Amino acid sequence: MTDAMSQMIAEAGRLLGPKAEITDPSEIAPWVSDWRGRVHGASPAILAPASTAEVAEIVRLAAQHRVPLVPQGGNTGMAAGATPPADGSALLLSLRRMRQIRSISAANRLAVAEAGVILADLHQAAHDIGMRFPLTLGARGSCTVGGLTSTNAGGTQVLKFGTMRSLVAGVEAVLADGSVHSGLGGLKKDNRGYSLDQLLVGAEGTLGVVTAVALRLVPAVADRAVAWAGVDSPVRALELLRFLEARTTSVEGFELVPQDSLDLVLKHIPDTRAPLSGTHQWHVLIEATTADSNYAIAAEIERLLAAALQDGIIGDAVIAANEAQAEAFWKIRDTISEAERAEGQTLAHDISVPVADMPRFITDAAAEVERTFPGVLASGFGHLGDGNIHFHVRAASHAAPDWYEAEGAAITRMVDDLVTAAGGSISAEHGIGQLKIDELERLAPPGRIHAMRAIKHALDPLGIMNPGKLVRG
Amino acid sequence: MTDAMSQMIAEAGRLLGPKAEITDPSEIAPWVSDWRGRVHGASPAILAPASTAEVAEIVRLAAQHRVPLVPQGGNTGMAAGATPPADGSALLLSLRRMRQIRSISAANRLAVAEAGVILADLHQAAHDIGMRFPLTLGARGSCTVGGLTSTNAGGTQVLKFGTMRSLVAGVEAVLADGSVHSGLGGLKKDNRGYSLDQLLVGAEGTLGVVTAVALRLVPAVADRAVAWAGVDSPVRALELLRFLEARTTSVEGFELVPQDSLDLVLKHIPDTRAPLSGTHQWHVLIEATTADSNYAIAAEIERLLAAALQDGIIGDAVIAANEAQAEAFWKIRDTISEAERAEGQTLAHDISVPVADMPRFITDAAAEVERTFPGVLASGFGHLGDGNIHFHVRAASHAAPDWYEAEGAAITRMVDDLVTAAGGSISAEHGIGQLKIDELERLAPPGRIHAMRAIKHALDPLGIMNPGKLVRG
Numbered sequence: 001m002t003d004a005m006s007q008m009i010a011e012a013g014r015l016l017g018p019k020a021e022i023t024d025p026s027e028i029a030p031w032v033s034d035w036r037g038r039v040h041g042a043s044p045a046i047l048a049p050a051s052t053a054e055v056a057e058i059v060r061l062a063a064q065h066r067v068p069l070v071p072q073g074g075n076t077g078m079a080a081g082a083t084p085p086a087d088g089s090a091l092l093l094s095l096r097r098m099r100q101i102r103s104i105s106a107a108n109r110l111a112v113a114e115a116g117v118i119l120a121d122l123h124q125a126a127h128d129i130g131m132r133f134p135l136t137l138g139a140r141g142s143c144t145v146g147g148l149t150s151t152n153a154g155g156t157q158v159l160k161f162g163t164m165r166s167l168v169a170g171v172e173a174v175l176a177d178g179s180v181h182s183g184l185g186g187l188k189k190d191n192r193g194y195s196l197d198q199l200l201v202g203a204e205g206t207l208g209v210v211t212a213v214a215l216r217l218v219p220a221v222a223d224r225a226v227a228w229a230g231v232d233s234p235v236r237a238l239e240l241l242r243f244l245e246a247r248t249t250s251v252e253g254f255e256l257v258p259q260d261s262l263d264l265v266l267k268h269i270p271d272t273r274a275p276l277s278g279t280h281q282w283h284v285l286i287e288a289t290t291a292d293s294n295y296a297i298a299a300e301i302e303r304l305l306a307a308a309l310q311d312g313i314i315g316d317a318v319i320a321a322n323e324a325q326a327e328a329f330w331k332i333r334d335t336i337s338e339a340e341r342a343e344g345q346t347l348a349h350d351i352s353v354p355v356a357d358m359p360r361f362i363t364d365a366a367a368e369v370e371r372t373f374p375g376v377l378a379s380g381f382g383h384l385g386d387g388n389i390h391f392h393v394r395a396a397s398h399a400a401p402d403w404y405e406a407e408g409a410a411i412t413r414m415v416d417d418l419v420t421a422a423g424g425s426i427s428a429e430h431g432i433g434q435l436k437i438d439e440l441e442r443l444a445p446p447g448r449i450h451a452m453r454a455i456k457h458a459l460d461p462l463g464i465m466n467p468g469k470l471v472r473g
Numbered sequence: 474m475t476d477a478m479s480q481m482i483a484e485a486g487r488l489l490g491p492k493a494e495i496t497d498p499s500e501i502a503p504w505v506s507d508w509r510g511r512v513h514g515a516s517p518a519i520l521a522p523a524s525t526a527e528v529a530e531i532v533r534l535a536a537q538h539r540v541p542l543v544p545q546g547g548n549t550g551m552a553a554g555a556t557p558p559a560d561g562s563a564l565l566l567s568l569r570r571m572r573q574i575r576s577i578s579a580a581n582r583l584a585v586a587e588a589g590v591i592l593a594d595l596h597q598a599a600h601d602i603g604m605r606f607p608l609t610l611g612a613r614g615s616c617t618v619g620g621l622t623s624t625n626a627g628g629t630q631v632l633k634f635g636t637m638r639s640l641v642a643g644v645e646a647v648l649a650d651g652s653v654h655s656g657l658g659g660l661k662k663d664n665r666g667y668s669l670d671q672l673l674v675g676a677e678g679t680l681g682v683v684t685a686v687a688l689r690l691v692p693a694v695a696d697r698a699v700a701w702a703g704v705d706s707p708v709r710a711l712e713l714l715r716f717l718e719a720r721t722t723s724v725e726g727f728e729l730v731p732q733d734s735l736d737l738v739l740k741h742i743p744d745t746r747a748p749l750s751g752t753h754q755w756h757v758l759i760e761a762t763t764a765d766s767n768y769a770i771a772a773e774i775e776r777l778l779a780a781a782l783q784d785g786i787i788g789d790a791v792i793a794a795n796e797a798q799a800e801a802f803w804k805i806r807d808t809i810s811e812a813e814r815a816e817g818q819t820l821a822h823d824i825s826v827p828v829a830d831m832p833r834f835i836t837d838a839a840a841e842v843e844r845t846f847p848g849v850l851a852s853g854f855g856h857l858g859d860g861n862i863h864f865h866v867r868a869a870s871h872a873a874p875d876w877y878e879a880e881g882a883a884i885t886r887m888v889d890d891l892v893t894a895a896g897g898s899i900s901a902e903h904g905i906g907q908l909k910i911d912e913l914e915r916l917a918p919p920g921r922i923h924a925m926r927a928i929k930h931a932l933d934p935l936g937i938m939n940p941g942k943l944v945r946g
Binding site for chain 2 (some may be wrong): 036105107114152163175181185186187188189190192198202207249291353358383386388422424427430431432444445450451457459
């Protein structure tokens with residue numbers, strides 16, 4: 001450990017008190033690897049401030065001692081953006097003790113939550129006042145508001161309410177010079193220059209430490225309908241989405257599931273069964289909601305699906321008869337990745353292309369990958385309505401145990417090339433972190449990398465804000 | 474004129490051809506003052522490229538010769554952000570020839586419009602495909618997509634659809650180094666780092682020249698209801714908004730009008746009459762729309778207003794019986810500023826505070842200003858639902874002709890101080906330009922100004938992008 005680092009830790013300890021300055025390696029261990037266990041880092045200490053003022057003090061100390069900080073919430077990120085470097089040269093800055101919901105108002109449709117507030121707790125708080133925070137995702141029990149904001153998280157309800165970017169009304173953050181930016185005023189209109197709030201959303205902690213966020217709330221769900229439809233192809237699935245969108249504003253989830261993924265779930269996940277009796281090449285999980293308790297949402301969706309069936313858009317469909325069945329449908333969707341892992345080695349890509357181009361992209365890209373890497377199985381599932389699917393490539397049954405290491409990079413390069421050629425994004429919702437930084441540099445226009453570096457350098461000239469993530473200094 | 478400037482003009486002329494390089498002073502004259510005639514600038518030439526490639530060439534020339542550029546669309550801005558400096562040291566870069574709608578799709582709910590596309594033309598193009606671009610404002614016949622984006626324009630329909638920021642799906646811009654940033658991919662999810670798109674929205678041309686914008690479309694309006702209600706106070710007006718919001722999602726305009734403003738309109742604007750027979754201290758103009766042609770929107774609003782009347786929230790209300798009456802209601806709202814000018818000298822402030830605080834702010838701030846500057850009349854009207862009103866201070870009837878020059882700055886400082894103390898914004902929708910730059914520097918937290926300067930310097934190190942606007946280099 002360098003002298004600067006030990007001095008920094010000692011001073012932070014005096015500042016925060018012993019409870020908030022964790023140096024016991026066994027307490028640190030769970031937080032220095034990413035949750036998928038792909039990337040292993042190291043850090044001599046976790047600093048856990050309890051207030052924005054304490055975060056500001058730590059950032060000032062870090063600037064003074066030139067010690068980099070790695071902000072961390074629930075450590076559920078998919079791109080190792082909250083994992084410290086392996087050489088132990090950075091300190092973990094945990095926001096998990098900042099878990100106050102500072103204010104929440106149904107009249108203003110706003111909640112101000114500190115960075116460490118867990119998503120499920122925010123859901124509950126909104127529910128308690130008859131409102132709803134609509135963004136949700138699998139890690140809801142541990143991911144935090146700060147992490148969700150810093151990664152511009154997505155999830156399954158983006159179709160109607162957008163990603164975090166559109167739900168963030170304002171951000172409070174400690175900038176690299178220790179000053180506090182406060183955008184928590186809750187102003188609906190404010191044209192006083194560059195939007196630092198929007199710049200901090202998705203910046204992965206590289207421009208400042210998000211300490212609190214003003215979040216938009218929407219009316220609570222009065223009723224929902226969950227349906228499962230079988231279709232011939234992704235083209236038909238998109239046709240169904242357009243058909244529904246033209247007739248109702250209630251659809252907020254529209255997830256594509258290939259038959260192959262359904263088969264894996266049925267094989268590996270206990271207590272699952274196929275929603276439809278016949279065989280379909282592709283499936284769609286639809287969730288529609290209403291805030292109006294007088295609105296017969298299930299009847300409406302049933303009527304629309306019957307019309308789609310008659311028009312030949314879908315082959316079959318079923319509406320969940322009750323909450324248990326609705327949950328069973330969602331369980332299929334939510335356990336696809338788990339089922340794939342149980343089957344064998346899988347390579348995941350979180351990609352997007354324009355919505356209209358996605359059906360052809362899924363088919364063409366899968367064919368191209370399977371042709372180039374004989375034996376692998378490629379398919380896409382997920383958020384078709386957002387033009388965002390998880391494009392997974394599974395090893396051949398005879399693949400060597402080191403397939404992932406041996407062929408993974410080449411397959412990923414191919415997928416990323418195909419996505420880029422289609423005008424898409426190599427990271428739709430997971431961010432860049434450290435896992436995709438090389439691919440971003442390889443594929444982004446040089447002007448964009450140059451602009452990002454210029455912004456990074458301008459706001460973090462000492463390079464203490466999560467260095468090595470998103471953009472190299 | 475400096476040698477560099479003449480050389481730049483000559484080279485630009487060779488590049489663009491004579492039609493696109495305007496040096497005749499009589500042709501330049503209409504474009505070097507802001508439309509309200511407050512600020513008078515000068516420029517030896519207007520350059521009017523017809524393509525993004527030509528804009529990039531001009532920016533490269535400007536960088537090479539160190540000649541600043543002032544991008545300009547319809548020149549309808551309220552803060553003189555598109556007015557060149559008076560010393561003639563900058564060239565006007567008109568985007569008005571870039572008026573192609575590159576693509577428009579009902580299925581994708583997107584239009585890609587070049588910077589010079591006039592808002593009314595975009596409205597028409599969306600209408601032609603059965604869709605709608607919801608943002609609108611008084612200058613719709615001449616303001617352009619590039620200007621609307623660069624100023625994050627607002628208007629009267631923000632309540633439901635947000636400002637330009639939430640309608641912009643992507644931005645194409647020429648950055649200060651001549652590179653082209655293209656965010657026009659139309660991706661609904663893209664987490665590849667800092668959002669340059671969002672940084673360019675509201676940047677007033679100080680970080681790059683917006684050349685085209687991908688814009689979200691919404692379903693066309695099938696029917697609308699326009700209503701006028703009389704209330705006791707701004708508190709009651711907000712109560713009415715909350716009452717409606719809890720019962721319908723159809724309200725998209727909610728404009729507050731004081732009796733005093735109504736009186737001025739009736740006095741000065743021909744063919745206007747009071748919508749209600751009785752006297753009310755305050756009025757609200759409500760617009761509700763539906764995209765569903767089966768939905769009886771007028772009946773719904775009528776029912777809700779009747780309930781609000783019964784609950785004592787409003788004193789009276791009337792629904793426009795036809796389009797002509799609806800237009801007559803809107804005419805009252807839209808001619809308030811004109812009526813005020815006809816009455817005498819007026820000082821306008823475009824301010825916002827949190828929505829919940831606005832009723833008290835209007836009352837308290839008006840009282841405070843009237844107490845401090847005896848004889849003046851202060852009142853607020855406009856977008857109550859956005860927490861954004863136009864806070865106007867009118868000269869006393871006996872005021873000297875130089876009242877505006879003599880007292881204006883002091884009154885504005887007081888209003889800006891009151892707004893800042895209330896956690897509000899001194900520029901809700903008009904931007905900073907050159908008119909509010911001193912007040913921004915006086916009132917913004919130093920950390921914010923520092924961060925904005927750092928970003929400006931990072932992306933425009935030579936200071937050629939609309940210098941002297943928004944933030945000083």
